[in-house]
Amino acid sequence: xxxxxxxxxxxxxxxxxxxxxxxxxxxxxxxxxxxxxxxxxxxxxxxxxxxxxxxxxxxxxxxxxxxxxxxxxxxxxxxxxxxxxxxxxxxxxxxxxxxxxxxxxxxxxxxxxxxxxxxxxxxxxxxxxxxxxxxxxxxxxxxxxxxxxx
Amino acid sequence: xxxxxxxxxxxxxxxxxxxxxxxxxxxxxxxxxxxxxxxxxxxxxxxxxxxxxxxxxxxxxxxxxxxxxxxxxxxxxxxxxxxxxxxxxxxxxxxxxxxxxxxxxxxxxxxxxxxxxxxxxxxxxxxxxxxxxxxxxxxxxxxxxxxxxxxxxxxxxxxxxxxxxxxxxxxxxxxxxxxxxxxxxxxxxxxxxxxxxxxxxxxxxxxxxxxxxxxxxxxx
Numbered sequence: 001x002x003x004x005x006x007x008x009x010x011x012x013x014x015x016x017x018x019x020x021x022x023x024x025x026x027x028x029x030x031x032x033x034x035x036x037x038x039x040x041x042x043x044x045x046x047x048x049x050x051x052x053x054x055x056x057x058x059x060x061x062x063x064x065x066x067x068x069x070x071x072x073x074x075x076x077x078x079x080x081x082x083x084x085x086x087x088x089x090x091x092x093x094x095x096x097x098x099x100x101x102x103x104x105x106x107x108x109x110x111x112x113x114x115x116x117x118x119x120x121x122x123x124x125x126x127x128x129x130x131x132x133x134x135x136x137x138x139x140x141x142x143x144x145x146x147x148x149x150x
Numbered sequence: 151x152x153x154x155x156x157x158x159x160x161x162x163x164x165x166x167x168x169x170x171x172x173x174x175x176x177x178x179x180x181x182x183x184x185x186x187x188x189x190x191x192x193x194x195x196x197x198x199x200x201x202x203x204x205x206x207x208x209x210x211x212x213x214x215x216x217x218x219x220x221x222x223x224x225x226x227x228x229x230x231x232x233x234x235x236x237x238x239x240x241x242x243x244x245x246x247x248x249x250x251x252x253x254x255x256x257x258x259x260x261x262x263x264x265x266x267x268x269x270x271x272x273x274x275x276x277x278x279x280x281x282x283x284x285x286x287x288x289x290x291x292x293x294x295x296x297x298x299x300x301x302x303x304x305x306x307x308x309x310x311x312x313x314x315x316x317x318x319x320x321x322x323x324x325x326x327x328x329x330x331x332x333x334x335x336x337x338x339x340x341x342x343x344x345x346x347x348x349x350x351x352x353x354x355x356x357x358x359x360x361x362x363x364x365x366x367x368x369x370x
Contacts, residue, residue: 073360
């Protein structure tokens with residue numbers, strides 16, 4: 001029964017509380033963006049809060065690279081984590097950086113950082129009114145992600 | 151020389167009260183768990199000590215059978231208490247533990263720790279320790295039943311039960327704790343706190359048996 005209580009506690013926090021907090025984190029990210037403060041941690045945290053069970057499945061997949069009693073299991077799980085970060089996350093982040101480089105070079109986001117702030121304020125206002133839609137979009141992406149890379 | 155009936159009854163009484171005593175030591179273990187953090191415990195602290203006493207109480211007959219196997223004459227025990235006064239004492243203590251301690255006091259203590267969790271959160275501390283202690287308290291009866299099922303009945307039942315508990319914690323509890331570690335990593339990331347220690351801890355929780363095999367391999 002202790003294991004049931006612990007499992008239910010984990011499920012409740014990860015599948016009920018954190019998805020609810022994702023809305024609050026996204027609202028905080030929009031607020032910090034409107035103030036031209038760093039906001040990316042809150043935005044990524046809002047996304048991660050919706051993906052808690054998926055992140056745990058990923059860690060379980062890393063840990064299951066070796067047998068239960070294999071002495072190399074911990075090392076292999078860390079190796080799998082490193083491979084995943086280097087071969088999946090970094091290319092995605094690099095693609096994002098290329099897009100940001102093109103956008104910044106083209107001056108498209110110039111109004112966000114220097115000069116007049118009206119573009120940033122307009123974008124913040126739009127995101128404030130669209131927050132529930134943004135959250136539904138993130139959930140749809142995550143739901144599609146459960147089917148794997150297509 | 152035959153053992154006097156009163157002493158035989160007293161011996162039977164003590165053996166019959168072993169399981170209720172184990173329930174009481176489990177309650178004390180829960181309180182010690184919260185005192186030592188709730189999520190973790192101190193190696194030289196009271197929690198491991200009270201858990202060990204619970205295991206000893208649950209395997210008392212088997213522990214004494216080890217002495218008998220060494221050739222030490224052990225008095226025979228078994229059956230029920232013949233003396234009505236001692237039988238009444240046994241019934242009263244069992245009723246005290248079952249009705250008052252487990253039935254009334256333990257849920258009250260668990261609710262107190264839920265209240266404590268809310269206060270811990272208000273103070274900025276993690277409420278997880280108090281919540282886990284509350285769950286531990288509410289699961290005491292089933293935990294003792296589970297520990298009794300781990301009783302191998304042999305002379306080494308005490309160590310067998312401890313080994314089974316280790317397997318249960320490493321194979322069932324810690325993988326569930328890995329989920330809590332991932333939740334903690336997400337919350338820490340939002341709060342600009344270190345994330346990687348929790349990620350590595352989650353991987354370690356999923357690999358405890360393998361880490362034990364690794365340590366054994368290092369020694370070989």
